[in-house]
Ligand SMILES: Nc1nc2c(ncn2[C@@H]2O[C@H](COP(=O)(O)OP(=O)(O)OP(=O)(O)O)[C@@H](O)[C@H]2O)c(=O)[nH]1
């Protein structure tokens with residue numbers, strides 16, 4: 001197995017709006033680098049990256065995939081990611097373990113919502129990047145229009161390092177602005193720079209040379225003195241400005257026709273940083289520090305993905321930042337505080353696993369069947385503990401109730417859900433006791449549908465997803481007194497229990513209370529717990545719509561008993577029935593959960609979003625402009641935002657995001673109450 005030094009590795013994430021051609025570009029890269037013999041196609045389900053049956057079926061990427069290849073003497077660890085925003089967890093994980101990014105843009109659609117989103121993630125992560133304007137062969141492809149959009153929406157720092165020759169069905173190749181050579185066809189053959197392009201070529205080259213010279217005093221002097229920079233100086237300058245983030249080189253090509261791909265590989269190696277050039281932040285004893293990565297140092301590896309395979313079991317993906325990890329060794333999981341046995345290590349390429357004895361700093365690998373290790377954990381040496389700052393995943397807030405399709409599915413559902421959540425940190429399972437539902441939370445509708453498909457395919461569990469029920473509650477608004485006498489004479493032994501209850505409302509959020517104030521032994525002490533049991537059981541089933549009653553105090557203050565016929569069960573029944581009568585007399589109302597919602601939207605959409613909130617019984621509480629966006633804070637009934645992920649997506653074309661958390665319970669307005677009661681009756685029937 002070939003080993004690569006830190007300088008000779010490029011961990012490079014491919015990012016874009018959905019469908020811009022990342023997976024096709026990755027396929028063309030592997031083919032061009034000789035890592036695969038046949039150029040697979042998305043539309044035939046034969047790409048190296050989208051091998052998962054769900055990906056083949058939907059013709060989109062769902063999981064990140066590792067696609068290493070060698071170019072020149074360097075290992076390029078490409079990481080293909082999904083573009084669909086529901087799978088943002090995969091993008092986040094891939095960004096975290098990469099030193100550089102290639103942002104793919106479709107030459108026909110230009111800069112899209114998803115492009116701006118992934119651009120934002122790269123800014124946050126301060127990730128040096130390249131832009132690849134793909135699909136130059138497509139109808140309506142226009143490099144210069146795309147460049148204008150790139151510069152106005154993403155920033156003027158984006159500078160072409162090549163210009164395309166022709167476009168659409170006449171796309172032929174590129175002019176390299178550094179070498180000033182033209183290449184056409186696939187594989188590329190050198191050709192003349194078309195004379196019609198000469199002016200454009202000169203003017204774009206000028207900008208590039210200026211930007212590359214900027215970084216170095218000697219170069220800028222040379223440049224200002226009117227001297228030509230050498231190719232090496234240009235490359236060196238451009239590398240520095242790309243790594244420090246002041247320039248983003250732009251390339252053009254067609255993944256489908258495999259044109260421009262070799263220059264993209266060159267650019268990844270020439271301009272994007274190696275693992276040595278990016279600082280690693282670790283924490284030891286809770287203080288943060290930067291380390292200079294080294295392959296001959298104590299181990300530090302970050303787990304960035306866990307996939308649950310029904311056959312192989314759990315597969316753990318990790319990136320080594322420091323030192324090396326060996327097959328058949330023992331490591332320390334510092335996050336969980338436990339030892340972990342490492343079996344056979346693998347390098348992955350799509351679904352292919354190549355066994356290797358060791359994986360060194362800078363590289364990415366996988367291992368099967370770890371016990372206690374999950375995504376985000378750091379593996380290291382027990383005597384040299386250090387923790388790599390974990391990955392921040394977005395909070396799953398879009399929930400659907402999960403129902404098994406059959407009785408057999410029910411038995412396996414719990415296991416399938418917990419393994420799904422273990423595999424995907426943007427899934428969360430929650431048991432809602434009040435509605436007796438299991439809720440699966442994720443990023444959006446497609447995300448949950450894919451999760452349901454996976455449960456069927458991987459674990460053989462059929463599920464149906466439904467809009468979750470709202471956990472309404474009931475309470476009372478006035479005090480009331482109620483009496484119930486349970487008395488039966490059935491042959492020999494009779495039944496007797498007699499309870500007088502006083503009910504009073506408590507403040508919101510207090511829960512329920514029970515008290516006994518019996519004087520003169522009207523009910524003997526040993527029966528009081530039975531009364532309490534009856535009351536507290538009955539209070540779970542309200543009189544309006546069978547929802548649990550809250551914030552109510554029940555005091556048993558009188559009653560009577562029979563020396564022979566009274567029993568615990570009689571007093572339990574009397575307590576329960578007295579409570580029901582009391583509730584009905586105490587002007588019961590429905591309570592609904594009110595959520596705090598925080599919505600981040602582009603400034604120009606603020607009006608639409610607030611207009612929509614007003615139709616959802618929301619109270620807008622604040623608005624904070626943050627750059628081009630606005631953060632709207634409001635309180636809104638849960639019932640109105642069960643599908644908000646879908647609503648917001650359609651109102652903003654995916655440019656909005658929100659967070660949601662329970663605030664408190666509030667009285668349901670009368671007209672809504674009637675509807676809920678009617679629905680509940682229909683449901684019970
Ligand atoms: N004409 C043309 N079509 C392309 C090119 N690259 C990709 N496509 C097509 O665009 C579609 C999407 O390509 P993918 O490679 O799956 O795009 P992606 O960015 O990986 O998509 P997601 O992973 O789902 O975000 C497929 O139908 C490809 O055949 C190209 O260079 N030219």
Ligand SMILES: [Mg+2]
Nearest residue numbers: 022023060061
């Ligand atoms: Mg893809």
